[in-house]
Amino acid sequence: MSEESLPADALPEYAERVLDLAEHIPPGRVMTYGDMAEWLEEGGPRQVGRVMALYGGAVPWWRVIRADGVLLPGHELEALGHYRQEGTPLREAGRASEGHMPRVDMRRARWDGDERAEGHT
DNA sequence: AGCGTGACGAGTA
DNA sequence: ATACTCGCCACGC
Secondary structure (H helix, E strand, O other), X not given: OXXXXXXXXXXXXXXXXXXXXXXXXXXXXXXXXXXXXXXXXXXXXXXXXXXXXXXXXHOOHHHEEOOOOOOOOOOHHHHHHHHHHHOOOEEOOOOOOOOOOOXXXXXXXXXXXXXXXXXXX
16 A cells, blocks of 8 residues: 555644744744745745645744735735734835735845844843 | 646746 | 746646
């Protein structure tokens, strides 16, 4: 039997790795799908995206976004609420902000996975 | 087996 | 800023 049937109460190992990493993203910071794939050294942005689409509800999904900083389509308001609540750096279109959501300021909010760097002490 | 699709990314026009 | 192309990889039809 080469069938690798997965236990119903367990996720694919890759999915667990993705979710675990997502849970380690500090509040006020974000990680891109591509960065997560690179950090894990496995799969690619689309694979991370697939995992988040399927199981992302169990983790702080709003801290995992696209490289261009666009809020998750369909959950913009919810994500925005979290960002304002945790002080995630946002780029607001100064004058034309009416009509479209702000985007995450990737330059400041991007987290590289180095937890030690969080403690500036 | 081919083909389209997607919570992607980078490059080009 | 937007639109389109190509590369990427797993899934479903």
